[in-house]
Amino acid sequence: MTALLPSRRAVRDAADTIGVERVRAVRTKQHQRTVVVVVALVSFLLIMFCLALTVGDFPISVQQVWMSLTGRGTRATDFIVHELRLPRAVIGIAVGACFGLSGAIFQSMMRNPLASPDIIGITSGASAAAVIAILMLHLSGYAISAFAFGGALITALLIYLLAWKQGVAGYRLVLVGIGIAAMLGAIIDYLMTRAQIWDAQVALLWLTGSLNGASAAEMRPLLVLMIMTVPLALWAGGALAGLQLGDDAATSVGVRVERSRLFLILIGVALASIATAAAGPIGFVAFVSGPIARRLTNGTGIALVPAALVGAAVVIAADFVGQHLLAVQLPVGILTAAVGAPYLLYLLVRSNRIGHGG
Amino acid sequence: MVLSDAPVTRHTLSAVDLGLGYGDRQIVENLTVDIPTGKVTVIIGANGCGKSTLLRGLARLLTPTGGTVLLDGKAISAIPSKQVAKVMGLLPQTPIAPEGITVADLVGRGRYPHQGWFRQWSADDDRAVAEALTATSTLDLADRPIEEMSGGQRQRVWIAMALAQETDLLLLDEPTTYLDLSHQLEVPDLLTDLNRQRGTTIVIVMHDLNLACRYADHLIAMRDGRISAEGTPNQVITSTSMHEVFGLRAEIITDPVSKTPTIIPIGRHHCAEEEPDVDQISVVSGEWAGETLR
Numbered sequence: 238m239t240a241l242l243p244s245r246r247a248v249r250d251a252a253d254t255i256g257v258e259r260v261r262a263v264r265t266k267q268h269q270r271t272v273v274v275v276v277a278l279v280s281f282l283l284i285m286f287c288l289a290l291t292v293g294d295f296p297i298s299v300q301q302v303w304m305s306l307t308g309r310g311t312r313a314t315d316f317i318v319h320e321l322r323l324p325r326a327v328i329g330i331a332v333g334a335c336f337g338l339s340g341a342i343f344q345s346m347m348r349n350p351l352a353s354p355d356i357i358g359i360t361s362g363a364s365a366a367a368v369i370a371i372l373m374l375h376l377s378g379y380a381i382s383a384f385a386f387g388g389a390l391i392t393a394l395l396i397y398l399l400a401w402k403q404g405v406a407g408y409r410l411v412l413v414g415i416g417i418a419a420m421l422g423a424i425i426d427y428l429m430t431r432a433q434i435w436d437a438q439v440a441l442l443w444l445t446g447s448l449n450g451a452s453a454a455e456m457r458p459l460l461v462l463m464i465m466t467v468p469l470a471l472w473a474g475g476a477l478a479g480l481q482l483g484d485d486a487a488t489s490v491g492v493r494v495e496r497s498r499l500f501l502i503l504i505g506v507a508l509a510s511i512a513t514a515a516a517g518p519i520g521f522v523a524f525v526s527g528p529i530a531r532r533l534t535n536g537t538g539i540a541l542v543p544a545a546l547v548g549a550a551v552v553i554a555a556d557f558v559g560q561h562l563l564a565v566q567l568p569v570g571i572l573t574a575a576v577g578a579p580y581l582l583y584l585l586v587r588s589n590r591i592g593h594g595g
Numbered sequence: 596m597v598l599s600d601a602p603v604t605r606h607t608l609s610a611v612d613l614g615l616g617y618g619d620r621q622i623v624e625n626l627t628v629d630i631p632t633g634k635v636t637v638i639i640g641a642n643g644c645g646k647s648t649l650l651r652g653l654a655r656l657l658t659p660t661g662g663t664v665l666l667d668g669k670a671i672s673a674i675p676s677k678q679v680a681k682v683m684g685l686l687p688q689t690p691i692a693p694e695g696i697t698v699a700d701l702v703g704r705g706r707y708p709h710q711g712w713f714r715q716w717s718a719d720d721d722r723a724v725a726e727a728l729t730a731t732s733t734l735d736l737a738d739r740p741i742e743e744m745s746g747g748q749r750q751r752v753w754i755a756m757a758l759a760q761e762t763d764l765l766l767l768d769e770p771t772t773y774l775d776l777s778h779q780l781e782v783p784d785l786l787t788d789l790n791r792q793r794g795t796t797i798v799i800v801m802h803d804l805n806l807a808c809r810y811a812d813h814l815i816a817m818r819d820g821r822i823s824a825e826g827t828p829n830q831v832i833t834s835t836s837m838h839e840v841f842g843l844r845a846e847i848i849t850d851p852v853s854k855t856p857t858i859i860p861i862g863r864h865h866c867a868e869e870e871p872d873v874d875q876i877s878v879v880s881g882e883w884a885g886e887t888l889r
Binding site: 255259260348478484489493535539 | 654678692694695704718729738
């Protein structure tokens with residue numbers, strides 16, 4: 238009799254195989270979707286990159302750009318490609334990627350879409366420091382960037398200390414951050430009203446976030462800093478997946494919660510301040526990239542690489558539109574704000590309806 | 596249930612002179628306990644008696660204000676967190692599900708301690724996740740977003756995540772609380788399977804005393820941050836202990852199904868045989884002296 242029936246072990250093994258296949262199928266489907274999204278975003282970036290290098294008052298064909306990039310260009314195309322358009326495109330992509338990554342890290346870690354560095358005052362810190370550098374100390378160029386970098390770090394430290402109460406809870410950090418952002422906004426406004434008109438104009442352009450000043454000299458330090466920070470950010474993604482489950486669950490799967498969180502905050506701040514130092518606080522890029530990437534990849538919880546790519550795509554596309562497609566040339570920050578601000582409103586209205594903070 | 600068989604190593608968990616608290620509020624003091632290895636232990640006690648606090652302390656979610664938690668005889672604070680997580684898992688009372696995540700991905704996060712710098716997702720992880728999903732009957736939900744799950748399904752998914760971690764010790768904080776009666780037995784049944792098939796040591800904080808009596812090999816009753824009684828349900832659950840631990844008047848009968856103690860609480864109303872010392876008033880003096888009023 239027993240010989241006719243499959244053994245318990247065999248039944249179990251069969252069930253196991255079905256289960257494993259199912260799990261693998263779900264994972265593969267998700268993985269494929271992420272790959273498709275990444276490929277699509279990279280293709281879009283490549284197209285935008287080509288457009289950014291070719292389109293302008295002095296149109297250059299893709300072929301000429303290629304000649305110039307490989308060192309066979311004319312003096313005119315060399316100047317336009319190497320000194321103007323290439324730095325602008327590269328800095329736009331790099332800055333967007335930094336903002337996107339930084340925003341996704343903060344939002345996932347704090348489990349709150351409002352917790353991006355441009356909402357919780359970290360980029361405001363960079364802005365305030367930059368405005369002080371421009372208006373009070375009359376600095377320019379690198380010095381402004383260095384000030385912005387320092388300002389972001391000091392602000393982040395301040396927010397962290399003020400929000401600390403036996404650990405940093407997501408909601409408290411967001412509230413403290415919004416308060417700090419308001420204070421810094423007031424400082425910036427005060428300085429602007431007291432400033433000479435010419436200085437104020439320089440400061441205002443910086444505050445809007447712009448790629449107008451992008452130069453080859455600025456490109457290299459930005460890329461070096463990115464190479465130092467981006468791999469660390471991606472590496473920390475594992476702990477981030479744990480932290481998303483709440484502190485208790487994170488600890489029980491073996492994440493050292495406070496240590497990982499501090500590390501992630503440092504990386505997130507570094508990325509945001511590198512980007513702000515290079516191009517000013519291009520508004521809402523950090524804020525929208527993560528949610529867009531998560532919606533595109535659907536179901537993976539965190540999507541750091543797609544978030545970086547979305548950030549890059551948003552900045553380079555917004556800059557292209559602002560430069561070429563409108564009647565007047567607008568700095569990139571105005572366009573990103575035009576897209577991002579309605580999303581912020583939507584988020585606030587929605588979280589108000591659900592009755593929790595997003 | 597489909598669970599692969601026992602990991603042979605047996606890990607031990609105990610606490611010596613443990614003190615736990617939040618801020619200035621001391622909740623557990625000088626508590627010493629040995630969790631019986633390979634058994635199902637249930638911690639019971641009135642609200643605020645420190646049972647969840649003790650569990651959190653044992654799971655290193657709270658830093659002790661005094662004493663130590665010992666895992667395999669070593670101070671748990673001295674063992675790397677990931678290494679602890681390979682041996683001991685915890686299902687917290689209110690875990691948070693990230694927005695838009697699928698069931699399979701969430702359960703996969705239980706594999707974190709088994710991954711590392713060079714060891715990313717592997718076939719072994721697929722197997723562990725599949726087993727956990729099968730054991731909790733959530734395999735069919737694998738590709739669905741967690742938002743679509745009902746309370747009972749969600750709880751099973753969280754347990755699946757804890758199972759996927761494949762630990763020898765599993766701690767659960769009130770895992771049956773939000774489940775309706777038809778689903779309430781599923782969770783402790785599943786944990787019993789796990790205990791019997793793999794020899795997993797299980798510690799559950801539970802509110803429902805009758806459920807606790809039915810499923811516990813070992814019962815720990817707590818009051819005011821101390822252990823007031825521990826042992827088998829038959830040893831721990833008596834009318835007197837009910838009064839001491841919960842301030843509850845109760846009669847204890849034997850559960851006809853499981854032959855374990857069942858608590859029949861006695862309230863102020865609806866008592867068929869009214870108890871004399873409360874409901875009968877003997878008149879000792881005056882006009883009605885010698886009479887008994889009912």
